[in-house]
Amino acid sequence: MKLFKTAAAALIVAGLATPAFAAEITKPECIAPAQPGGGFDLTCRVAQTGLQGQFDTPMQVSFMPGGIGAVAINLFNTTRTDDPNAIVAFSSGSLLNIATGKYGQWTENDVRFLATAGADFGAVVVRADSPYEKLSDLMDAVKADVSSVVFGAGGSVGSQDWMKGALLLRAIEQDPKKMRYVAFDGGGESIAALLGGSIQVYMGDVGEMVSHIGTGKLRILGVMSDERLDAPFADIPTVKEQGYDAEWTILRGFYMGKNVSDDAYNAWVEKFKAAYASEEFAKLQKEKGLLPLNLAGAELDESIKQRIANMREIAREAGLIQ
Numbered sequence: 001m002k003l004f005k006t007a008a009a010a011l012i013v014a015g016l017a018t019p020a021f022a023a024e025i026t027k028p029e030c031i032a033p034a035q036p037g038g039g040f041d042l043t044c045r046v047a048q049t050g051l052q053g054q055f056d057t058p059m060q061v062s063f064m065p066g067g068i069g070a071v072a073i074n075l076f077n078t079t080r081t082d083d084p085n086a087i088v089a090f091s092s093g094s095l096l097n098i099a100t101g102k103y104g105q106w107t108e109n110d111v112r113f114l115a116t117a118g119a120d121f122g123a124v125v126v127r128a129d130s131p132y133e134k135l136s137d138l139m140d141a142v143k144a145d146v147s148s149v150v151f152g153a154g155g156s157v158g159s160q161d162w163m164k165g166a167l168l169l170r171a172i173e174q175d176p177k178k179m180r181y182v183a184f185d186g187g188g189e190s191i192a193a194l195l196g197g198s199i200q201v202y203m204g205d206v207g208e209m210v211s212h213i214g215t216g217k218l219r220i221l222g223v224m225s226d227e228r229l230d231a232p233f234a235d236i237p238t239v240k241e242q243g244y245d246a247e248w249t250i251l252r253g254f255y256m257g258k259n260v261s262d263d264a265y266n267a268w269v270e271k272f273k274a275a276y277a278s279e280e281f282a283k284l285q286k287e288k289g290l291l292p293l294n295l296a297g298a299e300l301d302e303s304i305k306q307r308i309a310n311m312r313e314i315a316r317e318a319g320l321i322q
Contacts, residue, residue, distance in 0.1 A: 025267060028059040031088040033072035035065045037188020038154055039205050042288055043089035043252045046117040050275045050284050065185050068155050069094045073106050076257045084264030087114055087254040093160035095304065099311035100158055100321050108308045111255040112265055113301040115272035118290025122164040122224030122248035123209055125202040127194060128217055135221040135242045138201065139172055146174050152182040152199030154190045158320045164203040164224060167246035205250050206233060207289035224248040252290065269297040
């Protein structure tokens with residue numbers, strides 16, 4: 001795909017050999033801005049495992065739920081703006097929240113985008129005993145009566161998870177505003193609600209489904225990627241190949257406080273670049289259902305800010321913001 005080719009080219013240009021930095025990271029910590037379980041948790045686990053051995057002490061994973069990342073970005077713009085030890089997980093949903101003003105005064109210029117964990121894709125998920133055995137079953141039900149199906153995910157109306165559902169409805173010429181949608185604070189709560197019967201369809205991410213494959217509890221009706229993914233998702237058809245024009249790529253990564261020193265920031269960058277060059281990190285990404293979109297430092301920061309600008313333009317066109 002073009003996205004990954006561009007990333008690979010950027011890596012070749014940037015190179016992996018850069019000078020060492022003296023900044024000391026004494027208590028490495030990854031903040032997952034949601035409850036345990038779900039995509040932010042997964043992102044931090046990639047850092048925790050992928051950077052293992054590069055620190056004198058194990059990386060701690062902390063959970064900071066609230067506003068799908070709003071509490072975390074507020075903290076890192078008030079009391080932890082220069083913390084050299086902490087990184088915060090973000091996703092494309094976080095970037096969309098910035099683009100649409102969901103984080104209030106905080107914008108893409110109030111954090112330092114650090115590194116990626118990889119790429120993920122949207123997934124249409126139901127319970128294993130759901131009457132929707134194929135994606136077409138679900139879509140036929142929505143066509144017949146859009147109010148008969150309850151969707152849910154870890155984001156509010158206008159979030160990337162809501163947009164996944166909205167794209168599905170648009171693919172069959174249904175009004176997204178009529179979608180019955182329940183918002184939760186993270187993927188863990190959403191999956192629990194799906195298993196408990198509170199919602200019928202979870203608009204989740206492929207990566208967070210890895211631990212659920214083979215449990216017999218959930219069924220993935222379609223992956224929102226351009227092409228089929230490798231194992232363990234190779235047998236799952238894409239939404240597009242089933243005749244519905246809906247695709248959603250999720251970028252997973254990390255940011256730091258905007259006042260973190262260049263030495264500390266670059267020390268983290270070098271650790272991620274060292275991890276990217278290892279076979280172990282590629283294996284970890286595959287195990288977590290992520291594709292190897294590996295970017296760190298200035299190249300990533302520039303790319304993210306352009307991505308947010310594009311999202312902001314689309315949001316205006318959709319009437320989500322003025």
